[in-house]
Amino acid sequence: MDKFETVSGVAVPMPLINIDTDMIIPKQFLKTIKRSGLGVNLFDELRYNRDGSEIEDFVLNRPAYRQAEILVAGGNFGCGSSREHAPWALKDFGIKVVISTSFADIFLNNCFKNGILPVVLPQDAVNALMEDAERGANARITVNLECQAVSASDGTEFFFEVDEFKKHCLLNGLDDIGLSMQKSDALERHEEKIAQSMPWV
Amino acid sequence: MSVPKTLYDKIWDAHVIHESRDGTCLVYIDRHLVHEVTSPQAFEGLRMAGRKVRAPDKTIAVPDHNVPTTIDRGDPATMPEDSRIQMAALDKNARDFGIHYYPVTDIRQGIVHIVGPEQGWTLPGFTVVCGDSHTATHGAFGALAHGIGTSEVEHVLATQTLIQKKSKNMKVEITGSLRPGVTAKDLAMAIIGRTGTAGGTGHVIEYCGQAIRALSMEGRMTVCNMAIEGGARAGLIAPDETTFAYCKGRPHAPKGGKWEMAVAYWKTLYTDAGARFDKVVTLRGEDIAPSVTWGTSPEDVLPIDSVVPSPGDFEGGKAEAVRRALDYMGLKSGMPLTDIEVDAVFIGSCTNGRIEDLRSAAKILQGKKIKDGLRAMVVPGSGLVRAQAEEEGIADIFRDSGFEWRMAGCSMCLGMNPDQLGEYERCASTSNRNFEGRQGYKGRTHLLSPAMAAAAAVTGRLTDVRQLNRNQQGCAARYSKIS
Ligand code: SF4
Numbered sequence: 001m002d003k004f005e006t007v008s009g010v011a012v013p014m015p016l017i018n019i020d021t022d023m024i025i026p027k028q029f030l031k032t033i034k035r036s037g038l039g040v041n042l043f044d045e046l047r048y049n050r051d052g053s054e055i056e057d058f059v060l061n062r063p064a065y066r067q068a069e070i071l072v073a074g075g076n077f078g079c080g081s082s083r084e085h086a087p088w089a090l091k092d093f094g095i096k097v098v099i100s101t102s103f104a105d106i107f108l109n110n111c112f113k114n115g116i117l118p119v120v121l122p123q124d125a126v127n128a129l130m131e132d133a134e135r136g137a138n139a140r141i142t143v144n145l146e147c148q149a150v151s152a153s154d155g156t157e158f159f160f161e162v163d164e165f166k167k168h169c170l171l172n173g174l175d176d177i178g179l180s181m182q183k184s185d186a187l188e189r190h191e192e193k194i195a196q197s198m199p200w201v
Numbered sequence: 202m203s204v205p206k207t208l209y210d211k212i213w214d215a216h217v218i219h220e221s222r223d224g225t226c227l228v229y230i231d232r233h234l235v236h237e238v239t240s241p242q243a244f245e246g247l248r249m250a251g252r253k254v255r256a257p258d259k260t261i262a263v264p265d266h267n268v269p270t271t272i273d274r275g276d277p278a279t280m281p282e283d284s285r286i287q288m289a290a291l292d293k294n295a296r297d298f299g300i301h302y303y304p305v306t307d308i309r310q311g312i313v314h315i316v317g318p319e320q321g322w323t324l325p326g327f328t329v330v331c332g333d334s335h336t337a338t339h340g341a342f343g344a345l346a347h348g349i350g351t352s353e354v355e356h357v358l359a360t361q362t363l364i365q366k367k368s369k370n371m372k373v374e375i376t377g378s379l380r381p382g383v384t385a386k387d388l389a390m391a392i393i394g395r396t397g398t399a400g401g402t403g404h405v406i407e408y409c410g411q412a413i414r415a416l417s418m419e420g421r422m423t424v425c426n427m428a429i430e431g432g433a434r435a436g437l438i439a440p441d442e443t444t445f446a447y448c449k450g451r452p453h454a455p456k457g458g459k460w461e462m463a464v465a466y467w468k469t470l471y472t473d474a475g476a477r478f479d480k481v482v483t484l485r486g487e488d489i490a491p492s493v494t495w496g497t498s499p500e501d502v503l504p505i506d507s508v509v510p511s512p513g514d515f516e517g518g519k520a521e522a523v524r525r526a527l528d529y530m531g532l533k534s535g536m537p538l539t540d541i542e543v544d545a546v547f548i549g550s551c552t553n554g555r556i557e558d559l560r561s562a563a564k565i566l567q568g569k570k571i572k573d574g575l576r577a578m579v580v581p582g583s584g585l586v587r588a589q590a591e592e593e594g595i596a597d598i599f600r601d602s603g604f605e606w607r608m609a610g611c612s613m614c615l616g617m618n619p620d621q622l623g624e625y626e627r628c629a630s631t632s633n634r635n636f637e638g639r640q641g642y643k644g645r646t647h648l649l650s651p652a653m654a655a656a657a658a659v660t661g662r663l664t665d666v667r668q669l670n671r672n673q674q675g676c677a678a679r680y681s682k683i684s
Contacts, residue, residue, distance in 0.1 A: 016525070017518040018398060018498050022636040027617050031267070031283035033241035033290050035351075045638050074518050076399040079432065080636060081615075082334040083239065084350035102399055105434050106334060106348050113352035163366065165225040177250070180360045183219050183227055187362060190218040190229050200324070200455035200463045201231050201259075 001115050003173035007096045008142040011070035012059055013133035019073055020080035021107060025089040038085055039092030060093075064136030070143065072126065072133045073100045077118075078107025087114045097143045099150065101126050112166045115173070117145055125150075125158040145171060205473035207370045208439050209405045212345045212470070216328050218362065227362045231327040232344075235262040235300070235354065236313045237291040238617070239332030243355035244294040253298070255361040260300040261322055264288050265312045266617045268305050270580050270607035275306055284618065298358075311583025311609040314338040314551040318422065319583055321451025325440035325467040330357055335551050335633065336435075337428040341421035342448070343440035343470050345405070348429065368434045369479040371404035372472075375412035377486035382667040384491075384561065385420030386553060386631065386650035388412065389427040391489045394502040396482055401433030404480060407472060408438050412486035418447040419557035426552045427633055430499040439471045493538055493663055494635045494648040496526035501635070505653070505665045509536045529637055530645050531625065538663050541647070545628040546577040546658040547640070548604075548651050550614040553631035554582025558651040559590050563598040565655035565666060571603035572661030578605040578620070580612040604658070616641045629657035 029041045047058050054061045060068075071090070077100040078086060087110045090098070098111065099119045111118045121129070132139040132152050139153035145167060150158045169176060194201045206214070219227040233256075240262070247254070254260055267284040268274060277285050288305070295302035303310045309320065314335055317323040323339045329346035330336060332354040339346035353363060373392055393400075406428050408421075416424065421438050428436025445464055448454045455463045490504035501523075503510070511534035512524040527534065532541070548554075548562050559581065571577050579599050581587035587609055590596045600606050613620040614632040622628050622644025631654050635646040647663060656664040 015518065015521075017522050020634075020636050022615075022634070022639050026638055027615050030238050030617065031287050033245070033287060035242050045642065050642070076402070076432070079398055080334065080634060082332060082348035082350055084242075084332075084352060087350075102402060104399075104432060105402060106350060109353065110350035113350060163225075164223045165221065165364075176364055177252075177356050177359050180227055180356065180362055180364060183362075186218045186227070187229070187360065191361075194229075198463075198466065200459045201327070 001173045001175060004115055004117060004145055004170040006142065006144045007069050008140055009069035010064060010067065010137055011072050011129065011133035011141045012065045012068040013130050014059060014071060014073045015130055017074035018076045018079055021078055021083050021086040022080055024078070024086040025083065030083060030085055035088050036092060038089035039094070042089040042093045062136070067094065069094055070097045070099065070141050071095050072129050073098060075101040077103050079104040082106045084110045087111050087116050091116055099126060099129055112170060115170065117143065117170060119143065119150060119160045121150065121158050121160055128152055128156065205476040207472045207476045207478065208343060208407055208437055208470055209345065209370055210476070212326055212328065213367055215326070224366050226365055226367065228328060228365050230330055230357050230361050230363060231259060232317070232322050232329045233260045233357050234313045234317050234329065234331035234336070235260060236266060236331070236333060237264045237287045238266045239351050240294065240354055241287060241290045242351050243358055244298065246355040247358055252359045254300060254358045257299045259361065260358070261317065262291055262295040262300050263303040263310055263313050263316050264291050264305055266611045266615065268610040269618050270610050270612045270620060272608060274608060308584035308588060311586065312551045312554060312611055314426070315554060315582035315586065318342065319451070319585060321448060321454035324448060324454060324463070325444060326470050330363065334429045335426050337433070338422050338426040338551055340425035340428060340436040341418060341438050342444055343437060343467070345435055345437065347435040369404045370477065371401060371406045371433065371480040372478040373406050373408050374410040374481070374483045375408070375486050376410050376483065377412060378415060379412055379486045379489060382491055382652070383489050384650040384652060385416055385423040387489055387492045389424045390492045390494070390499070390502045390648065391484060393427060393431045393499050394492070395484060396431050398430060398498055398500045399432045401428065401431040404433050405435045405437060406431065406433045408436060413438060414441070417557060418443060419555045422555065423552055427499070430633055440467045491650065491653055491666055493653065495530065495532060495538060496523065497529055497635055497637050498526070499633065499635060499648065501526060503538065505538055505663065507538055509534050509538065511535065539665060540662065542627070542662045543629045543647070543657055544576060544626045545622060546575065546654050547613040547628055547630040547632065548654050549580030549582065549612055550632040551582060552633040553651050554580065554586065556586050556589050558631065559586070559595050562651040562655040563595040565652050565669065566602040566659070567598050569602055569659050571658040575658060575661055577603060577658045578607055578613065580607040581609050583609045613640055615639060629654045629663065
């Protein structure tokens with residue numbers, strides 16, 4: 001995984017609450033056996049007409065947001081299905097940070113596994129950043145994971161909490177399968193123990 | 202005396218094999234269920250790193266999301282190219298890595314969350330994961346079960362563990378008993394109506410109380426299945442005699458002396474008196490009515506005798522979401538829910554595709570025909586459920602009434618196979634999600650119980666199943682006394 005560096009860029013505003021993973025990447029794109037190439041289908045049903053032409057007023061189709069790296073969204077973002085295709089699609093499009101008041105659990109985990117930083121901030125902070133995002137290319141938002149800070153275009157800083165272990169992995173681009181395999185002694189002890197005391201496992 | 206523990210605390214503690222100073226834990230996984238949609242990239246990752254599946258004996262694979270539900274589906278030509286590739290990938294991965302496998306041609310094939318319990322893979326006290334959010338279903342056995350993403354699928358395949366932090370404890374208690382005509386599905390939806398779709402975020406819910414105890418295993422699975430719609434990481438119900446009776450004799454449940462040992466352990470799996478919950482929600486069983494959803498989020502739920510709400514009834518961001526939902530659903534505020542006409546009825550899914558669900562729908566349909574012009578399908582949750590329904594004569598009731606009787610799979614729950622809604626087609630569905638486009642592009646979904654779905658099939662509109670009985674069977678006196 002790539003190391004997470006400070007992101008500074010244009011943010012897409014999507015104030016709708018409860019944006020679910022079916023919306024982020026509809027089911028017809030889950031039939032891939034690859035992780036890449038899903039960016040063109042991000043928010044597919046909101047973004048394209050049935051004939052494949054773009055829906056002009058959908059936010060990602062507006063020129064200012066085509067290169068966006070940050071997404072500011074309404075609460076409970078990423079609810080619904082566990083599909084990792086959702087963060088894969090966001091990442092493939094170029095989104096590196098999603099900011100909201102809350103995220104669904106599985107989606108949150110999936111983001112970290114793919115080098116995307118989900119930032120949880122209180123409602124008023126999200127509102128302020130949403131306003132910034134509405135200004136398109138006229139406003140840049142900066143997200144610094146090391147300092148756990150988001151800066152709005154006027155310099156106002158908002159600090160966020162993040163799980164320490166996940167932050168460490170993200171900053172260093174660590175593969176956690178390798179990390180877990182280093183604990184194989186503890187794993188073997190557990191397996192021996194259950195083989196004795198719970199032979200039905 | 203030791204500190205009182207919740208059921209969740211007990212299962213969690215028994216599976217932590219390493220804890221770091223910041224509380225990040227390595228947790229052992231007892232059962233890993235795999236399906237075709239969220240696993241190809243995980244197996245590919247294993248191959249690229251030259252890794253094996255650590256515990257193939259604890260890993261089960263079954264195709265369900267893509268599979269056609271037509272009789273001729275054994276023929277790969279019935280599938281579009283991309284589905285065929287995904288199914289072939291599962292087939293190859295299951296065989297290459299030596300894991301348990303139920304292909305479409307096997308009568309035991311079905312929706313992964315129905316197959317696991319049916320085959321005795323899911324047992325009390327286990328940790329169970331699957332690359333699917335409705336893994337919560339298995340919590341009905343007092344197993345800690347939750348959905349994971351594809352990277353985590355790869356992690357479990359390689360290490361039989363997951364990296365996790367402990368969630369908070371939440372208790373949802375349903376006191377008293379459910380009224381006649383009210384089912385586990387109504388209960389599941391009523392809970393989400395109360396807590397909202399984010400109400401359980403960061404928590405593991407334990408469902409308890411008299412109304413939960415009274416449920417069959419099928420009903421308990423329906424309730425836990427929708428824990429995820431309430432935002433929870435998992436749902437749990439403490440195992441009891443109902444659970445043990447269900448597990449006993451299943452192909453992969455322990456036998457003989459091991460069974461005795463297992464039951465003795467399972468009997469220790471309950472929340473100790475005085476254990477602490479971070480959040481508690483209580484509902485009265487008597488207050489729950491047959492319910493339906495009117496919007497595009499599972500929290501948009503109301504008793505069937507209500508009217509479509511208006512955006513003005515809500516606050517904050519929800520008002521805008523409701524405006525959008527009503528527009529998408531093509532509904533007007535103030536309209537009685539029972540005036541909503543449907544074009545299709547779907548009975549099935551991991552929420553309501555078990556034998557008891559089919560029985561309850563068949564009971565309503567017996568001797569009746571579905572409304573002219575309506576499209577209605579039943580998709581049993583597994584090949585074994587289907588076979589049992591055939592044997593009990595339930596399949597005939599469905600067929601005689603005008604329902605299509607299909608082969609097992611996820612089907613129209615999410616429409617990854619050809620079973621989809623057309624644009625603006627309105628469906629009464631026993632599944633668990635009414636998201637925009639979930640059952641087909643611009644399709645409109647109303648979630649409800651199997652009995653309510655059957656009632657809707659008969660009248661062609663959302664219907665109070667209690668009224669249907671009253672009108673058609675002359676039971677007015679009996680029901681009016683109750684309500
Ligand atoms: S039946 Fe529906 S909810 Fe259940 S696993 Fe299949 S697609 Fe998911």
